[in-house]
Amino acid sequence: MPELPDVEIFRQEADKALDSVVESVDTTDTGFVDAAKNGLTRHLPGNKLKKTLRRGKYLFLFTEKKYAVAMHFGMTGYLQYANKKSETPKYVKCIFDLDNDHRLFYVSKRKLGSIEITGNVDEFIRYHDIGPDALEIGEKDFMDAIKNSRSGIKSFLTNQSLISGIGNIYADEILFQARIHPKQPTGRLKEPQIKDIYEQMVRVLETAIEKHADTDKFPDTFLLPRRKEGEECPSCGGEIEKIRISGRTGYYCPDCQSKSE
């Protein structure tokens, strides 16, 4: 499932389309998005793409006029910028035809995710309750948010209205790097631990972006390349274990990430 680093890579892909004019929008699967109904075909053609913005797992493409496209990638979505002569990817859901001999494809095998048009991105963010971006939030605001929450630390990190962009996968890596148990109640975290979680969050996300969100290229000290039950912990050599939190399966090292009282 695309998380902050993945969506940042899609944003970089969308940047290639900037300063070109959208000629037409074609949705291939009206069960997923109906471009005529949701205003994409009314507000985009003839407009130049001017700016991209990522907030959490959302990507916004601003036109030179009032409207912006808001994208969410669900479980399997991604963006691809390609020459018009190249083949249309399988599972394409939406095609943005550009005036520079290129196309921008929104591709997704599954129907989750969304493409919407909005006249006000700030309002869109408020309406969808998208919290501050994990790479934008300052250390003080992060600490205040943790202190105000009453949950386990992993549930906190993946709550998109408190802090946006982190999902099941990157939360596991951040907590592994900080050596914190995923179920550790936020109320029992000490200040140096919270500071460390913040620092690891920034480091993990920035490293992932630098490595193009390709876990095979992640450093040897990272959990993600071996995020599987029974795998060897890259730090202590112990066994990685599975843990269920709010119905989702995560992974951690019980030796490195013990729960403190």
Ligand SMILES: [Zn+2]
């Ligand atoms: Zn370990």
